Amino acid sequence: MINNKIGGHNMVGRAVNRLAGRLTAVALTAAMAVSMLAGCAAGGKNTETAAKKEYKPSAMEQMNAKNDPNVIQDNYRTCYEVFVYSFFDSDGDGIGDLKGLTEKLDYIEGLGCNEIWMMPIMPSPSYHKYDITDYMNIDKQYGTLDDFDALITECHKRNINVIIDFVMNHTSNEHPWFKAAADYIKSLPDGAEPDPSECPYVDYYNFSKTNAGGYNQLPGTNWYYESQFVDSMPDLNLQSEAVRGEIDKVTSFWLDRGVDGFRLDAVLYYNNNNQTETIDDLTWLVNNVKSKKADAYMVGEGWTTYREYAKYYKSGIDSMFNFDFSQQDGYIGKVLNGTANHGASTYGNAIVDVENEIKKYTDSYIDAPFYTNHDMGRSAGYYNGDNAEEKTKMAQAMNLLMPGNAFLYYGDEIGMRGAANDETKRLAMRWSGDSKAKGMCVGPQNAEETEQTYDTLDKQMDDPYSIYNFVKQTISIRNAFPEIARGTNTFEKDLSNENVCIFTREYNGEKAVLVFNPSKDEASVDVSSLGINDAVAMLQTTKKAPSYKDGTAKLPAYSVLVLK
Ligand SMILES: [Ca+2]
Ligand SMILES: [Ca+2]
Structure with missing residues (x-):
């Protein structure tokens, strides 16, 4: 019985034999503790309480604990994507903030992650902050630049790199640049053409008298402006030297404050109709950043299949997100749901196919595998019925043990659910079952009520077989063997x-x-x-x-x- 639980007799390798003495000792101690508890238990409740405190490591925890971390401080990391709004609240207003994130760095470090990607933190009228009104400040909901500096200092003390979301495709329509341009256009007499020498900001955006696809009408005028996503997010004219001058100031501003790189939002939309110009814009940005900080890490969001996003490696960017393995119908989901053509081998073939495609465009790159992000239904919802929990865990192993810089979306380490609308994909981190517990956030206003399958973090930490402990073990393996991510x-x-x-x-x-x-x-x-x-x-x-x-x-x- 002890051997079955520990698995010791099933693993008869040399290293395992070396460990056998210690494993058996641990097994005996654990078994004795359990039998002693059972022996003095009069009522079920006391036994349960006492037994919970007796943490009995799983076989994998015992084996993996033998491997020392061997972390190399390069750009092959394990990156934790944080939506600050929903993560940890330091001041009791229910909205996560930079001080709150700083408080939880020990948690992130303990999970094994050594990079953080913060979704946008700059001032913005929206809760998600992908429509920015000031590229060189911190949104008041999240704190101050001093808080940011303190966060960077604390991250770097722990060898955690920080990359920030950089939304270069568009601004908010409340950005002073757009407001100035819009006011100017509104002031033009009928038939007059805008003149950048009168208002330089007209050149920052794409105005047209034609209502082309992806354009919205400027209220009160016959003019339209490009806004590919929504009318509150006007697209910037990235070919404009003046805009590039502004962006140059922005990259310097954040690099000087110590960021280690950027996650680039909506790269495919830089020039919506012209891939060559888009790649030119991206190349310019990569060169701009690398000329200031050669080892800065840049990863682009190009939400498409690998045959398309591979082309953007021509820009010299470190990474493009590997979308083919993400979501329910990606390679990982297909293999686990039994719909992949060649079962497990599909996973291996796909990794090779992606590598070969990227190598057509660059010989120096870092793949960026991820399984879910803030735009996708959460992964625990991909699997229902038999073996749902096993599949939820296994998916993270298949993601986090891929070559490259691997990404983990906050809350996926505990199998949070949430899928209905964007807000529901970004629910408050479930630190505790007590919604009044310190740091708990309220989450986005329009999120839909979501039934959760798995325990909150506090409970999962006490369970050696929880999703949390599985993910932690996975990252510990990644950290112990540098060859898994590299080479x-x-x-x-x-x-x-x-x-x-x-x-x-x-x-x-x-x-x-x-x-x-x-x-x-x-x-x-x-x-x-x-x-x-x-x-x-x-x-x-x-x-x-x-x-x-x-x-x-x-x-x-x-x-x-x-x-x-
Ligand atoms: Ca707060
Ligand atoms: Ca654009």
């Missing part, structure tokens, strides 16, 4: 099949083999041809743990084994 990725196609997907990752003389079983069935695979000594790390989504013996990896449904 050469080989999909071991011949050894992979419908149920099992195997990769070799090599970097700096180190080599790790990753075996994924994203299927509902147990799988055994002979990996002796890959030159393996032993199992070094694993992920289990249930109490059943994977194992390795005499060249054979044995993986229960929805599990991962790392071999070296």
Whole structure:
């Protein structure tokens, strides 16, 4: 019984044998504690309370704890996407803020993440702040520039990099630039053409007398202005030297304050009708930032398939988000939902296809895998019925163990749900079941009530088999073996099949083999041809743990084994 729980006898590799003594000791101690509790329990309730305090590490926690972190301070990180509004509130107004985020850096560090992407923090009339009125300040709801400086200092103390959302495609229609341009156009006599020497801001936007697609009428005039998303977000004219001059000031402003890079919003829309000009705009921006800070990290949002977004690597940008693995119908979701053509192998083939496509345009890039973000229904909602929790966990392993700089959306580490509208995709972080607990946010006003399947964070932290602990273990593996994120990725196609997907990752003389079983069935695979000594790390989504013996990896449904 003890051995089953610990999985010790199933894992007969050399390293495991070395650990066996300690594992058994832990198992015995845990077993003794449980039996003692059972022995003195008169009523169920007391036993339950006492038993909860007895944290009994899972087999994966015990195995993975043997690996020291080996974090390299480069741009291959694990990035935590934060919607500040919904994260942690420091002053009791129910809205998350920079001081609140600073208070939770220990939590983010404890999860293993070493980069933060903050969704827009600049002044804006909206709750989401993707329509900016001042590119060189902090929105009052979130705090002050002093708060920002303190946040950067605290992040860097922990070796956490900070990238901020940079919305360059459009401003708010309340931005002083647009207001000045609109007032000027409104003042023009009938038939007169705007003159940038009279009002330079007319050149900042795209005004037209023709109502083309993506344009909205300027009220009270016969003029239209480009606004691809919504009339409150006028598109900037990024080919304008004056606009580029403004952007140059903005990048300097934030780089001087210590940001480590930028997440670029809506890259595909820079010039909506002309991809060449869009890539030119992007190239200009990348060069602008890199000339000031060579190791700044830049990642672009181009919401399309890899054959399209790969082209934007021509700009020299570090990363474009890898949309093909995200969402319910992406490769990860398809494999786990059983709709992928080649089962587990589909995951491996897809990683190789994306790599090959990107390499057509650049030989130096960092893939940016992510599974969900603030524009997508949350992942826990992708899986219902049998094995829903196992699939929710496994999806994060398939995301966070991809090569590149991997992204995790806040709240996904506890399997939060939320999908109905944009607001519902950005619900308040569920720190506690007590809505009055310190730091709890109210979340966006128009969010829909959402039934949650999984516990709040405080409870999940006490459960070794929670989604939270699974994600934490996954990131610990990423941090222990730098070759997982970097270097050469080989999909071991011949050894992979419908149920099992195997990769070799090599970097700096180190080599790790990753075996994924994203299927509902147990799988055994002979990996002796890959030159393996032993199992070094694993992920289990249930109490059943994977194992390795005499060249054979044995993986229960929805599990991962790392071999070296
Ligand atoms: Ca607040
Ligand atoms: Ca545009």
